[in-house]
Amino acid sequence: MLEVKNLQVNYGVITALHGIDLTVEAGSIVTLIGANGAGKTTALRAVSGLERCAGGSITYDGQPIANLAPHEIVRRRLCHVPEGRMVFANLTVLENLQMGAYLVKDKQAIAREMAYVFNIFPRLKERERQVAGTLSGGEQQMLAIGRALMSRPRFLMLDEPSLGIAPILVKTIFEKIQEINRDHGITILLVEQNANLALEISHRGYVIETGRIILSDTSESLRKNPDVRKAYLGG
Amino acid sequence: MFYIQQLINGLALGSIYALIALGYTMVYGVLRFINFAHSDILMVGAFAAFFLAPGIQGIFGPESIPGALLIFFFSALICALLGVLIEMLAYRPLRNRPKLTVLITAIGVSLFLEFTCQHKGVFGSKTRPFPTLIPAQEIHFGELVVSSNDLVVLIVTLLLLAALRFIVQRTKIGTAMRAVSFNPQAAALMGININHIISFTFALGSALAAIAGIFYAMRSPGIEPLMGIQPGLRAFIAAVVGGIGNLPGAALGGIVLGVIEAIAGGLPGVSNYRDGIAFAILILILLFRPAGLLGKFQAEKV
Numbered sequence: 001m002l003e004v005k006n007l008q009v010n011y012g013v014i015t016a017l018h019g020i021d022l023t024v025e026a027g028s029i030v031t032l033i034g035a036n037g038a039g040k041t042t043a044l045r046a047v048s049g050l051e052r053c054a055g056g057s058i059t060y061d062g063q064p065i066a067n068l069a070p071h072e073i074v075r076r077r078l079c080h081v082p083e084g085r086m087v088f089a090n091l092t093v094l095e096n097l098q099m100g101a102y103l104v105k106d107k108q109a110i111a112r113e114m115a116y117v118f119n120i121f122p123r124l125k126e127r128e129r130q131v132a133g134t135l136s137g138g139e140q141q142m143l144a145i146g147r148a149l150m151s152r153p154r155f156l157m158l159d160e161p162s163l164g165i166a167p168i169l170v171k172t173i174f175e176k177i178q179e180i181n182r183d184h185g186i187t188i189l190l191v192e193q194n195a196n197l198a199l200e201i202s203h204r205g206y207v208i209e210t211g212r213i214i215l216s217d218t219s220e221s222l223r224k225n226p227d228v229r230k231a232y233l234g235g
Numbered sequence: 236m237f238y239i240q241q242l243i244n245g246l247a248l249g250s251i252y253a254l255i256a257l258g259y260t261m262v263y264g265v266l267r268f269i270n271f272a273h274s275d276i277l278m279v280g281a282f283a284a285f286f287l288a289p290g291i292q293g294i295f296g297p298e299s300i301p302g303a304l305l306i307f308f309f310s311a312l313i314c315a316l317l318g319v320l321i322e323m324l325a326y327r328p329l330r331n332r333p334k335l336t337v338l339i340t341a342i343g344v345s346l347f348l349e350f351t352c353q354h355k356g357v358f359g360s361k362t363r364p365f366p367t368l369i370p371a372q373e374i375h376f377g378e379l380v381v382s383s384n385d386l387v388v389l390i391v392t393l394l395l396l397a398a399l400r401f402i403v404q405r406t407k408i409g410t411a412m413r414a415v416s417f418n419p420q421a422a423a424l425m426g427i428n429i430n431h432i433i434s435f436t437f438a439l440g441s442a443l444a445a446i447a448g449i450f451y452a453m454r455s456p457g458i459e460p461l462m463g464i465q466p467g468l469r470a471f472i473a474a475v476v477g478g479i480g481n482l483p484g485a486a487l488g489g490i491v492l493g494v495i496e497a498i499a500g501g502l503p504g505v506s507n508y509r510d511g512i513a514f515a516i517l518i519l520i521l522l523f524r525p526a527g528l529l530g531k532f533q534a535e536k537v
């Protein structure tokens with residue numbers, strides 16, 4: 001469904017991605033793990049059009065999408081829940097969700113998605129009228145995911161959904177990610193520093209180190225791999 | 236009695252500043268820079284009305300209400316297009332450049348408009364009398380004498396503020412404006428075309444400036460290509476005093492500035508210092524509330 005080939009991204013004179021390859025099969029959960037600064041966020045931002053690709057190709061559903069404007073990529077129903085959540089703190093929960101459905105014209109479809117989001121995150125329903133800036137970190141993460149679901153994605157990229165969230169909520173969020181993949185058949189590319197959890201719920205994993213993919217395998221094999229255990233799974 | 240009269244006069248003047256200030260603050264909200272060319276857009280609005288008036292009044296009769304409405308409407312439309320065009324040609328190519336670059340470009344656009352319009356092939360530099368668009372009357376409330384034009388300015392401004400509030404708070408495009416203002420990248424990830432929202436913001440602000448420009452011209456002895464500088468500067472300060480980026484703040488700042496100016500201008504012995512007094516009060520406000528009356532203090536993002 002998504003095929004990244006030899007993708008290169010630079011920040012000025014710094015090269016953040018030295019040509020990475022990545023494939024995500026339709027219907028799967030794929031995780032990209034790596035240390036802080038390895039280039040995970042950069043990879044997602046390049047796919048969703050927020051960073052310029054200096055080289056290589058990105059193919060989605062057989063179509064080249066590298067360097068399209070972000071809104072063009074959302075139109076293809078490829079959505080990105082960015083690092084740090086980036087909810088609109090000045091808008092209410094409801095308005096945030098409505099912005100997620102910005103490109104959806106069908107009112108009934110919007111109502112259906114909204115019901116689905118409230119179903120998986122009942123907490124959001126309770127805080128519907130509240131300004132998003134007053135939500136807790138975990139609630140903001142739910143809102144960020146819910147907002148992305150409102151655009152009716154077929155492919156969802158999540159950047160460190162566990163970052164800065166109370167440990168009990170992390171488990172809930174990961175269960176919901178699995179649920180979204182299972183119930184809606186939404187393909188998921190998950191970026192995580194919390195490699196343990198990420199490899200538990202994903203089918204395949206890629207390991208990135210200083211802008212290069214150094215390993216890719218099924219998640220099960222990665223969890224057994226001694227090098228991966230040592231570097232990312234705490235022994 | 237005199238002061239009530241000055242107060243009404245100040246409210247009308249303040250309404251004009253408020254309408255202009257909204258344009259500064261809206262553009263700041265989405266792009267984080269001051270569009271210095273905004274003051275010249277209001278001048279173009281006044282000239283648009285000046286050139287449209289004979290034709291439209293020829294059809295609808297002089298000083299007719301439908302004629303005046305059409306003149307306002309088309310002038311606003313012309314300025315909306317001009318605002319959108321300026322953003323597309325001058326500011327959009329510099330979107331990812333340092334803000335200082337854009338700011339200097341804005342000053343350049345402003346000077347360009349002022350001096351181009353002064354050319355004798357365009358508007359020329361001499362002051363021209365502004366046609367009467369709306370029949371002006373003096374309305375007496377007991378001893379109080381109020382100009383009907385002041386009332387028109389007040390009422391129209393209130394209606395425009397209500398309409399603007401509705402657009403920004405209740406419509407999808409208004410919500411998108413607020414989203415872009417908070418975080419353009421996150422807004423882009425929602426499928427919002429940032430360029431459309433920015434164009435819309437410029438159109439809205441410029442249309443309001445056109446109406447303010449016409450109101451300002453109605454109170455002035457005449458119009459000329461540099462006429463926007465004074466009210467533009469006042470409105471810019473009003474936007475800062477209200478809290479830049481904050482819409483109710485811009486409206487409030489405009490009103491405060493207009494009222495101070497009118498009252499100070501009416502005091503015997505100090506009327507020559509009215510600008511000095513007005514600006515001293517503004518500096519005081521900013522000393523105690525650096526983010527403006529309604530602004531929240533926010534550290535500059537680096």
Ligand SMILES: Nc1ncnc2c1ncn2[C@@H]1O[C@H](COP(=O)(O)OP(=O)(O)O)[C@@H](O)[C@H]1O
Nearest residue numbers: 011014016034035036037038039040041042043
């Ligand atoms: N906006 C930026 N400007 C310059 N360098 C950046 C920028 N964003 C990220 N980088 C650099 O690119 C590299 C990859 O960063 P990032 O993709 O954020 O890593 P990760 O998400 O894996 O922690 C790092 O060396 C980081 O310092």
Ligand SMILES: [Mg+2]
Nearest residue numbers: 040041042083
């Ligand atoms: Mg990151």
